[in-house]
Amino acid sequence: MNYGFCENRPFDLIAIGRACIDLNAVEYNRPMEETLTFSKYVGGSPANIVIGASKLGLRTGFIGKISNDQHGRFIEKYMRDLGIDTSNMVFDTAGHKTGLTFTEIKSPSECSILMYRESVADLYLSPSEVSEAYVQKTKVLLVSGTALSKSPSREAVFQAIQFARKNDVKIVFELDYRPYTWESPTETAVYYSLVAELSDIVIGTRDEYDILENTIDGQNERTATYLFRHRPSIAVFKHGVDGSYAYTKDGDVFRVQAYPSKVLKTFGAGDSYASAFLYALVRNEDLETALKYASASASIVVSRHSSSNAMPTIEEIQHIVSVHA
Ligand SMILES: Nc1ncnc2c1ncn2[C@@H]1O[C@H](COP(=O)(O)OP(=O)(O)OP(=O)(O)O)[C@@H](O)[C@H]1O
Numbered sequence: 001m002n003y004g005f006c007e008n009r010p011f012d013l014i015a016i017g018r019a020c021i022d023l024n025a026v027e028y029n030r031p032m033e034e035t036l037t038f039s040k041y042v043g044g045s046p047a048n049i050v051i052g053a054s055k056l057g058l059r060t061g062f063i064g065k066i067s068n069d070q071h072g073r074f075i076e077k078y079m080r081d082l083g084i085d086t087s088n089m090v091f092d093t094a095g096h097k098t099g100l101t102f103t104e105i106k107s108p109s110e111c112s113i114l115m116y117r118e119s120v121a122d123l124y125l126s127p128s129e130v131s132e133a134y135v136q137k138t139k140v141l142l143v144s145g146t147a148l149s150k151s152p153s154r155e156a157v158f159q160a161i162q163f164a165r166k167n168d169v170k171i172v173f174e175l176d177y178r179p180y181t182w183e184s185p186t187e188t189a190v191y192y193s194l195v196a197e198l199s200d201i202v203i204g205t206r207d208e209y210d211i212l213e214n215t216i217d218g219q220n221e222r223t224a225t226y227l228f229r230h231r232p233s234i235a236v237f238k239h240g241v242d243g244s245y246a247y248t249k250d251g252d253v254f255r256v257q258a259y260p261s262k263v264l265k266t267f268g269a270g271d272s273y274a275s276a277f278l279y280a281l282v283r284n285e286d287l288e289t290a291l292k293y294a295s296a297s298a299s300i301v302v303s304r305h306s307s308s309n310a311m312p313t314i315e316e317i318q319h320i321v322s323v324h325a
């Protein structure tokens, strides 16, 4: 399958957005009020996605702003040690801090997150810190929706999108909706629809597409019809444990079920899904295979403690796909 990625680029995937810290409850199956111990991991949806993609063998890079302190240095080193290019991750010079996400695991199906994102460094990335020379080195630019929630990060993302469009870089928009730091759902819908219309591929949960469309009862079919009037050629709709769908501008629809898993917690599913989906696309696998890789990857991460460290290898993914073929 040929998705039109430019060959001869030094990177397969560069993401723009947040690289943060996850603090995952070590004592789980209880409310966070009763949790005393948390394990530290690199987190932030776009960081998790490049970590997953890098583990699968893609050549990756990251554009973002991190705090100039122990947390920022921990994040940068962790990502660099995995082979992710961190040359365009800038350290904040104004004292802004790293975003923190505490996770609560009450039961395998009752999980939630609590984000501390007041004045976080990632939202202070400015357009002048996005380099055209860097963006043009990749096949795919992954844009995280949360990076649109505040200026100047919002303008930095639009700058990256403009550079991507100018240099034939495919834009993948991961809706990644987190209510924290957005002013209102109407504001989110304005920016989500603007960016979706400029992207080549859009990935989100049904709920996130409802945010994009500012509706409460959206239908995949109708959303896909709207998107295909604009730039996107593929729209992916995730429905949690009920599986996922990919619609194409050519009129095809693919559905893949979630793979059975010994679930520990549900967060991290979406990020591992996106990393394996993009891996398959960059390797020119067909869309059905991409959905299978994505679902298999998510089924592995929901059985493990973290979102980033837990990302699987390609052998682990292919094993699950072949066992359920
Ligand atoms: N309980 C589960 N068991 C196995 N696979 C799952 C489970 N939950 C989700 N998945 C897989 O992960 C994919 C993405 O999950 P989901 O639709 O919940 O996305 P998300 O909301 O972006 O995830 P996250 O909770 O990480 O934000 C699903 O399409 C499915 O393949």
Ligand SMILES: O=C(O)C[C@@H](O)[C@H](O)C(=O)CO
Pocket: 020, 022, 042, 043, 044, 045, 046, 048, 101, 113, 267, 268, 269, 270, 271, 306, 307
């Ligand atoms: O995206 C975030 O900022 C938090 C994630 O790192 C966290 O692991 C999660 O919620 C994944 O879905």
